Amino acid sequence: MHATRTALLAAAAILLATAPAHARRKPVVLPAPPNEGGLIDNVNGYTLDQNGRVIRFTGMLIDKAGRVSKLYQSGDTREKWLDFKLDAKGRTLLPGLIDAHGHVMELGFRATELDLANTSSLADAQGKLRDYARDHTTPTWIRGGGWNQERWGLGRFPTASDIDGVVRDRPVALARVDGHAMLANSAALAAAGINAKTRDPAGGRIERDAKGNPTGVLVDAAQALLERAIPQPLPRERDVAFGSAQDQLLAFGIVATADMGTTPDDWNTYRRAGDAGRLRVRLISYAGGIEPMLSIAGTGPTPWLYDTHLKMVGVKLYDDGALGSRGAWLKRPYADAANQRGLPFLDDTKLRNLMSRAAMDGFQVAIHAIGDAANEQALDAIEEVALTYKGDRRWRIEHAQIVDPVDLKRFGQNGIIASMQPVHQTSDRLMAEARLGEARLAGAYAWKSMLDAGAKLAFGSDYPVESPDPFAGIAAAITREDPSGQPPGGWHPEQKVDLPTAIAGFTTGAAYASFTEGILGSLQPGHLADFILVDTDPFTATPTQIRATKVQETWVGGKRAFLRK
Amino acid sequence: MHATRTALLAAAAILLATAPAHARRKPVVLPAPPNEGGLIDNVNGYTLDQNGRVIRFTGMLIDKAGRVSKLYQSGDTREKWLDFKLDAKGRTLLPGLIDAHGHVMELGFRATELDLANTSSLADAQGKLRDYARDHTTPTWIRGGGWNQERWGLGRFPTASDIDGVVRDRPVALARVDGHAMLANSAALAAAGINAKTRDPAGGRIERDAKGNPTGVLVDAAQALLERAIPQPLPRERDVAFGSAQDQLLAFGIVATADMGTTPDDWNTYRRAGDAGRLRVRLISYAGGIEPMLSIAGTGPTPWLYDTHLKMVGVKLYDDGALGSRGAWLKRPYADAANQRGLPFLDDTKLRNLMSRAAMDGFQVAIHAIGDAANEQALDAIEEVALTYKGDRRWRIEHAQIVDPVDLKRFGQNGIIASMQPVHQTSDRLMAEARLGEARLAGAYAWKSMLDAGAKLAFGSDYPVESPDPFAGIAAAITREDPSGQPPGGWHPEQKVDLPTAIAGFTTGAAYASFTEGILGSLQPGHLADFILVDTDPFTATPTQIRATKVQETWVGGKRAFLRK
Secondary structure, rough: OOEEEHHHHHHHHHHHHHHOOHHHOOOOOOOOOOOOOOEEEEEEEEEEEEOOEEEEEEEEEEOOEEEEEEEEEOOOOOOOOOEEEEEEOEEEEEEEEEEEEHHHHHHHHHOOOOOOOOOOOOHHHHHHHHHHHHOOOOOOEEEEHHHHHHHHHOOOOOHHHHHHHOOEEEEEEEOOOOOEEEEEEEHHHHOOOOOOOOOOOOOOEEEEEEOOOEEEEEOOOOOHHOOOOOOOOOHHHHHHHHHHHHHEEEEOOEEEEEEEEEHHHHHHHHHHHHHHOOOEEEEEEEEHHHHHHHHOOOOOOOEEEOOEEEEEEEEEEEEEOOOOOOOOOOOOOOEEEOOOOOOOOOOHHHHHHHHHHOOOOOOEEEEEEEEEHHHHHHHHHHHHHHHHHOOOOEEEEEEEEEEOOOHEEEEEEEOEEEEHHHHHHHHHHHHHHHHHHHHHHEEEEHHHHHHHHOOEEEEEEOOOOOOOHHHHHHHHHHHHHOOOOOOOOOOOOOOOOOOOHHHHHHOHHHOOOOOOOOOOOOOOOEEEEOOEEEEOOHHHHHHHHHHHOOOEEEEEEEEOOOOOO | HHHHHHHHHHHHHHHHHOOOHHHHOOOOOOOOOOOOOOEEEEEEEEEEOOEEEEEEEEEEEEEEOOEEEEEOOOOOOOOOOOOOEEOOOEEEEEEEEEEHHHHHHHHHEEEEOEEEOOOOOHHHHHHHHHOOOHHHHOOOEEEEEEEOOOHHHHOOOOOHHHHOOOOOOOOEEEEEEEEEEEEEEEHHHHOOOOOOOOOOOEEEOEEOOOOOOEEEEEOOOHHHHHHOOOOOOOOHHHHHHHEEEEEEEEHEEEEEEEEEEEOOOHHHHHHHHHHHHOOEEEEEEEEEOOOHHHOOOOOOOOEEEEEOEEEEEEEEEEEOOOOOOOOOOOOEEEOEEOOOOOOOOOOOOOOHHHHHHHHHHOOOEEEEEEOHHHHHHHHHHHHHHHHHHOOOOOOOOOOOOOOOOOHHHOOOOOHHHHEEEHHHHHHHHHHHHHHOOHHHHHHOOHHHHHHHHOOEEEEEOOOOOOOOOOHHHHHHHHOOOOOOOOOOOOOHHHOOOHHHHHHHOHHHHHHHHHOOOOOOOOOOOOOOOOOEEEOOOOOOHHHHHHHHHOEEEEEOOEEEEEEEE
């Protein structure tokens, strides 16, 4: 500050000395003083450094560029020349949270579609579908998602005939909670021309009855048969969906998120928001394949756009499907389906080719791998490709959900990032036991073992598969109990981590996972002033209280982006 | 200026009065004075206002935002507080030129491909192909363009066998000069799977011999059969091509250009250039169809991006093909092909639907129409659609090349913009006579009649079909003679316009055609300081001298963007 004022005083002296007399006699108007930014004071502040050390503070100075310039302890003298000051009245301040794995546009679209995420039975879902169809008469297709036949206790996939009785006159397409399967009614199957003669596409499966007729559920790549018959959303629908997603994320205290699988239309939507000055959350984009990556970003990752609000850093590749739909690729057959091992999406050569195509131009590679066979394939590929593409590559494995214990240590090699979603563990627990059997659970959702093996851990939610709420993730990470406290003491409790480690997963770890640890994830001076004010101090709260934490304010780059009313 | 200095002096007085004593004793450093921008002085300056009036000046003051703030006459006192000053030493200064119809990426790609534009015979072209193949061993496909069988005096289309003897081992694809036909060698036909069994696609024609075998030329939509077999350019090749196009345009004094038919890959290339700060020419984009328009711009034209360097304003629609390949849609048969009338690309309903889809969201519509039937269809459609979409829409007809004289007056209605390319007239003259016969030439390339009918005239080059050089266009517009002076006195000389009108076509008229007349096309105060310094004063030069004009410097937004070495 003093340098600036001194320079101005010197300039003033010159001007006064050289100014004509009449200028000196002009009536003076009090000028605004040369301010230094904003002060957030009287906070119960926490942040982590990159080593996981907890740093406490009671005030934070933010410079004009929206970066942290100083952290104050209680006795420190505060800056007086300010543009603004917020007295937080003792509330808890945490670094803004980062979701290392989400799907931004899907979150937005989900908000306008039929939400079956909290349905407890098929009958419950049928009732919600009936209500939605009555209240939403305009869309040609009824879209929705969130169903989970495991949660319904149905013991089988639902079928078209289960919903034909509710909606017969319009096509209905409902995504499974994990996005790896779709339920269609008969009108939708007819509109898409899917019938007994339709063959299973590579990497996909049409569920069929004994006669070979489609039953209504389309698994993995077979979903595309239906998707291509569904009218594309209008640009204004995309813009509305993005606005909804952004509002939801900021309300959960998420200041930055990886967008895992950005399409060209997604990207254009983000750019429209940026061009119009509507971008408030920070988007770290992984293209949904090599083609959009090359078409959009071209010869390498984009620069940070819109004042550090949008950047395409790399590509998302899919190695297999998901566990619920038995699309996850396992080394040995499913415990509850002796003739199935799931589906590999890419052969070894294709995977290496795609990784090389990205790495040769400096793009980061994030590989979706759920099953232990997929994780092994991804690890093999990384080990081989890293011999050619050296340096700080931060190869990511997304989910790393079911890992053969013999493979765990390999995550610590090559600096691999395990990008995991703690809430998946609590949601999937019973299903995982059924699919895998007890013997294979040692490497399942094993974030503590990952850490011990030297992997870099990043946490996310995989929203909209799960709620984007990071406090649900933090609570799951430290308890391995679900929201109702099941199982008491936690499922495979040896995989719990402590609170700073859980918070690091959603801050410094998630930042490191996208090469942004120099500006995001921590509130040390020089980092962007992305922070949240919350109603609960997680360091003194019980896990139940942590799970119930409400974000009161979310600030991005020194500006308030969300205020709870 | 005085307001700024006064305020600073007042602030200085306050600070000195309130500063502690030690500050007053500090050693003083001379501060930079508050400058006002740049001065381009000692020029022979011309600009036009929107009414076509010529304004002369000898100096121009540019503000810090890159806009014209003042034009000086020789006696006027010049500003003294300047950031920079250029003494132009009496050179002629003109407003930066605007091409109302070009193809930016094609111009760039053409520069790396085989250029047959100046070949005088088939043998000449064969020689150039041989040399190119020898010098360029890497590309899988040899691409090129610019051939014109009329210019070669061949009396027929060239064939695959004409070039198989030169290149047999690699596919070759060579575009006709107008981009409406493609010549392939046998390797290319084989790679694309085009053979006697291949049917003509809608809107296209495969040239065939008596046995129905493809001869090698693919007209209009049939070109897509070949295009889809050609590997897509890499992003770095696109970036290089764009850089080349930008350099070429600036060297010709073009500061802004309409890009007629922007694809998503084109747009992403422009955005990469903008994101990296490499955008110097101003791009006014018309999407190559409704889908890219909606995907990119969404709910309406984009804002000006990158400090007024990129904006998508509307959509380009194609109503027919071109005259050379007999794709232009005529009311009566071709004079030299009694059973052909060309191809309509869109039926009436489809054209209206596309226009409405654009207009409902405020996008501008530019319709390619070459033949008199296509122009009539476009006029009919505009008259009807304008009843619903009112206000200042500036419907554009691109080329408006062959217009039935009874339709000319309709251009003056509905404020239609005739976006014409003067050089096409001199290039096409003999071909047009052959295709149309003398009786139909009254409404051919009839820019003076357009003006008299009250149409708004905008000029361009249709580069890379023609050179982007606007001085060639200005010379053609005022003489209707080709570069060798043929025919003396001009072809249909009643269609000549005067010099200010010709310059207006490339400045104020082209700006009006894209809704940018408030900032582009003129050097009146408030407009962007886009100007050129040239070696010839067109207002005192002969047409031959005008045609030979060289641009010495091109300035965009008050910054030098090109300097001839």
